[in-house]
Amino acid sequence: MTIGIPRALIYWKRPQFWESFFESLGFKILLSPKTNKEIVEWGVRVSDPENCFSNKVYWGHLLWLDGKIVEASPHLSERSPVCDFIFVPRLKATEEKLEYCPKFFGLPDLSKILVKTPILTETFDPRKEKTEKTFKKLGKKLKKGSREIRKALGVALLKERELKEKETREFFEKIRSKKQKIVLVSHPYNLYDEYVNLRMKENLEKLGAEPIFIDEIPLEKSKVRSQKSKLINFHWEFGKEIMEKIQEILKYKISGAVEISSFACGCDAVLKEFVASEFKRNKIPFLYSIIDEHTGEAGLQTRLEAFMDTLK
C-alpha cells in the first residue's frame, strides 16, 4: 500500500518524520516532488483567490498526488503517480497546547472536496486527547496494533532527533563564520521550499552572506517552557517559537534579518509587527518581503542586493 504525502505546509514542520513512521509500518511512501511551476499553477487555479499563497501551493501538491497534474500535462513525461491514500493530518495544537495556524484545521475537509484519492487523517490535539492515543487511532485505521505503532513512532522520533542534532551542529558552525550572518525568519514551509522563496538562501550566499534559518536555532529545553515576551503572548506555536528564537539569535552578532511572508498570510500580518519591532529595537537592519505566484526572482534579487549593500 502506498501513502501519498504532500511536500508542502505541514510536511516541513517535521520533515522525514512521517515518512519514517509509515515506512517502519511497512507502507510505501509517495512524496510529491519539490514545488515546481506546474504545481504552483494548479494550486492557484483551484484555490479560492483570497487564500494564502502557502495554502495554494499545498493544493498543488495534493493535486499532483491525485494524478491530476501529470494527467493534464503529458509532455512532462512522468509516470502517473498512484497512491492508495493521501495523508493529511488535522494538526490543531502542539504538546505545549499552543495552536497551529487555523488554516491547518480545515485541510482534510477541503482536501476531500478537491481530490478523488481517499484522505487518511486523524486529529492531533493534545488538549483533547493524548498524542499517544491519537497515534493508536491512526494505527487502527491502518490495521496496525499498538506495539507496531509504538515501535514505528520510536524509529521516527529517533530519526527526527538525529536530524535535529545535525542541524544544531551545523548551526554552531555557521554562527562561527566570519561572513555576514543574516537571519531568515519565516515558517518552515517557506524557508525550506526553494521554489517558493525564489532560492533566497542561494541568492544570499552569492552575495557573501551566511544565511541562518530561524528554524535551525536551537533553544535550551527550559526556555521552551516559559514565555516571557514583553510585547505579546502568542497563542500560536510558531508565534512563540519565532519570538523566542529571535531572542536567542540576538545573543550572537548578526548583521541583518529578512522576513518572508506568503501573500495573504493572516498569521504573519500579526507576527510581522513583533518581529520587525524586535529587530528594530536591537538596531538590526530588517527587510520584509512578500512572496506569491507572481513574484519574480529578479525583483527579489535586486532587493537583496540593495539590502546587503546597506549592511556594509
Add this chain to the structure above:
Amino acid sequence: MEKPIITFARWGNYTVAFKTLFEQLGLEVIPPEKTTSQVIAEGARMAPEMFCFPMKVTLGNYLPALKKGANTIFMVQNVGGSCRQRYYGVIQEKVLKENGHQINFLDFRATPKDIYRTIKEVSGASFWQILKAALFFFKKLRLIEKIEKTAQYCRPRELEKGATDRLLSDFFSKLEKINKEKDFSNFKKDALRKLKGIKIEKKADLPKVGLIGEIYTVCDPTINFEVERKLGLERIEVHREMDITYHLKKIIFPWKDWVIQRKINPYLRSTVGGHGRDAIYEILHYIKEDFDGIIHLLPMACMPEITVRPILEKIHQESGIPFLSLSLDEQVAEAGIDTRLEAFIDVVKGYYQNKKS
C-alpha cells in the same frame, strides 16, 4: 491616575447600547463617531498592511475620539476564537503608541470574570452598580436587536417606501439619549407600538435571503454598504442569525457549538476560528427552510471565512440556491457591490418565481 475618558469601537446599531453601559457606570464617554470612508481611510493608513478589515475600521473609529480627549480604550479579545481577532487590541495599542497616542488600552477577554474585573478597575463601581448597568445594557441591546429584526420583516412589505428606515433612525437617535430605566420602558412601549403601526402588505409572500459570514461585517450596515436595507427595499425579506445575543448565547451555552459541529460534520469536522462553522450551519439551515438566496459577507482575506468558502460554494452547487459572496475592504467600490447585488436580486426573484410555478 487621571480620570478615564472612555472610547471604544463602533459596531453598527449596537454602539448605542455600549455607550449606555459605560455611562451607567459613571464613566465619561466620548462615543466613536459614525464610520465614514474617511474614518476607514485613516484606520487603514495606520494599520498593518495585510491585516483584516474590521481591525482597520475600529482603529479609525478611535481617532476622532482621541482627538477630543479620550484616554482609555476598551477592546474585547477573544470574539474570534482561533483567528486573528484576539490580537486586535495588542496591535492597535502598539500602532497608536507608535503614532504618538498615549492611551490606556484595556484589552480584556470576553469572559464574564474578565469583563467584570476590567470594568471594576476602571470605574471603581460597586458590584451592584455594575450589575445594574449590565442589565440596562442588555435591555437596550435586546431592544435594538428586536427593532432590527422587525425592520427586516416590515421593510420589504412597507406600503410607503422608506417608512421603516425613517422610524429606525428616529429610534436609534432617541435611544442614545435615554439614561433612566423609567424613560426606557416608556420608550420601548412606544417604539414597539410604532413598529406595529407601519403600514405593510399583510399577505405578501416574499423571497427570503439569508445573510451569513463574519459577525462584524454581517451586523454593521455601514461596513456592508447597507445590504439589508437595499434588499428590503427590493421587497426581499432578509434574515440573519448573527447578532450580539447570538454570540453571547454561545459563550454562555457552549452546547450550541456542539450542535453546530454535529450538523456540519459531513462538510467540516473542526473549528476554523471566527464564525466559519456557523456559516456552513446557517447555509444548510436556510436551505432547509426553503430560502431563495444566500449572501455571504466577509472582510477580504478573512481566514476562517475563506477556509469555509469553498465548502459554501459546494453546497450552493449541490442545492442550486442562489449564492453571492462579497469580500469587503477599504478599497471596494460601492458601485461594484451595488451592481452585483442588483443582479443577484434578479437571480433570487427568478429562483423564487420558478419555485412557485
Add this chain to the structure above:
Amino acid sequence: MKTYLGIDVGSISTKFVLIDEENRILSVSYFRTEGNPIEAIKKGLKELESHNSKHNPDIEIVGVGTTGSARYLAGVITGADLIKNEISAHAKGVIHSFPEARTVIEIGGQDSKVIILENSVVVDFAMNLICAAGTGSFLDAQAFRMGVPIEQFGEIALKSKSPTVVSSRCTVFCESDMIHKQQIGHSREDIIAGLCQGLARNFLNNVAKGKNIKPPIVFLGGVSENLGMRKAFADVLGEKVIVPEHNTVMGALGAALLVKKNPAGKTKIRGF
C-alpha cells in the same frame, strides 16, 4: 410605430439599440464614451433622431431602458422607464437571441463577466473584481505598445502556430515579460497569440473561477470581435465558442427587450 430603446453606457463604449413590437432591430449604434457619458448619450440620441427622421419618421419611442456602469446617469438624462444592471440585461439579450446558451462570457473595455444560464434563467454569475488584466484595456495597452492596431490583432494571432506563454496577470508586468520574450526571439504572431491565450486563461482563473462552464458557450463584448480571442477561448476551454450577431450590443438589446416586457404605460422619456 411603437418602438423601444435600450442604452448601454459603459466606461469605454456606449451602445444604442432600437427595436419594434416584433423584436426586430431597427437601428444600432456603437461609439466610444471617451470619459464623458453625458455627451455620449446626447450624441447617441441626436444620431437616432436624425436616422429616424430620415428613414422612419412615424417612429414613436414608448419605452427606454438603460444599463451599463452609467445606467443611473443615463436613466436620469433620458427619463428612462427601466434601469437594469448589466448582468440581467446581457442575459436577457442572450436568452432572446440564443435561448439554448448555457454560459455567457462578456468582456468589455473595462470589465468582464460570466453568466451561467439554465433553462433561460440566470442561476449564477460573476464580475471581475480586482483589476483590468482580464479585459479589453489589457489588449489595447499591449497593442499600443507593439504598434499594432487592435483591429489587426486577431488576424495576426491566427497566424501563430505555437503561442508563446506570456505572464498575463498584470498589464504592467506583462509588458516586461513581453519585452523579454521579444528579445529572446519569439515572433510577433506567437506573442500576440500568447497574449490572447493569457487573457483567456486569466479570465477563467479569476472571474470564472469555480463557475460551472457548460456549452453552448456564447462570447460577447467588444473583445469578442477579436478573432484571436475567439480562438484562444476555444483552445483554452476545449469547446466551440459562439459569437452571435449583435455580440457587441447585447446589453443594450437586453435593456430594450426588458423595457418592452414591462411597459410603464406612458413613457417618461424626455424626448430629444
